[in-house]
Amino acid sequence: MSWLRLSKSIIHWLLAAVIVFLIITGLGITEHRIVGDLSFGLLNKALAHKIHTMPALWISLLALLLLHIFLPFIGRKKN
Amino acid sequence: MDNGADETTELEGVEIREYEGEDLSSIDEFIENSIKGPQYVDISEYRLRITGLVENPQSYTYDEVIGGHQNYKKVVTLDCVEGWSVKILWEGVLVKDLLLEAVPLPDAKVVIFHAHDGYTTSLPLDYIVDNDILMAYKMNGVTIPPERGFPFELVAESKWGYKWIKWVTEIELSDDENYRGYWESGGYSNSGDLDKSFFEYY
Numbered sequence: 001m002s003w004l005r006l007s008k009s010i011i012h013w014l015l016a017a018v019i020v021f022l023i024i025t026g027l028g029i030t031e032h033r034i035v036g037d038l039s040f041g042l043l044n045k046a047l048a049h050k051i052h053t054m055p056a057l058w059i060s061l062l063a064l065l066l067l068h069i070f071l072p073f074i075g076r077k078k079n
Numbered sequence: 080m081d082n083g084a085d086e087t088t089e090l091e092g093v094e095i096r097e098y099e100g101e102d103l104s105s106i107d108e109f110i111e112n113s114i115k116g117p118q119y120v121d122i123s124e125y126r127l128r129i130t131g132l133v134e135n136p137q138s139y140t141y142d143e144v145i146g147g148h149q150n151y152k153k154v155v156t157l158d159c160v161e162g163w164s165v166k167i168l169w170e171g172v173l174v175k176d177l178l179l180e181a182v183p184l185p186d187a188k189v190v191i192f193h194a195h196d197g198y199t200t201s202l203p204l205d206y207i208v209d210n211d212i213l214m215a216y217k218m219n220g221v222t223i224p225p226e227r228g229f230p231f232e233l234v235a236e237s238k239w240g241y242k243w244i245k246w247v248t249e250i251e252l253s254d255d256e257n258y259r260g261y262w263e264s265g266g267y268s269n270s271g272d273l274d275k276s277f278f279e280y281y
Contacts, residue, residue, distance in 0.1 A: 025088075029161060030161065033115070046265030047265060048263055049277075
């Protein structure tokens, strides 16, 4: 079941990426001076706020989280 | 011998937390989120300039702004796009009183506010006049501290917090209705209306 292992791995990394992205954009709102400087002005407060409040991002987080929780039960061998 | 005993020195009071039956927030409840951190304006050098599409450009000292105009106070809540809000008793002068002395030209449609740190924002001239918008020098009965916008903060009621410009140094009248201030250029709504989203595409 290598496809299952590959799917789990992709979901884990995507979930991690989305979480990190949400943290960075959240900090881009509350700590906008620091994040703005570190990103050379690319991620300003308004842009961070727009990205952070995108419904698609939160739906993705929820979907990935559910898959992350329930995918390990698929294909589990019974003793 | 004159030991100054006859003179009275007015000391700064403690902020009030209740006004005419309304509970007020503390001035410590603001979250500092300005673009360059708190600004410490040298009041001896300070001038408030009224420029742009006006017949008589003006330049006021701090005392001329406060002492030369009718003072008003009202309780207004500031709502920040970050999700926090503060209800404060503001005391200040009407922006329209300052503008009337400069005499806006017929083409003037927009008021652009400039701050000591380079921050800018704009509001329609009609909004400023029709809503008796204040430029405050006191909050909760005490002089606005440097961290909160000394010497003047705009009380842009019914607008999101990014329209409440602090450390105001210049009021410019313009005919550019598409002018966008600092955060508005970054994507926040140009109208800044509190009853609408602070993003224009939602």
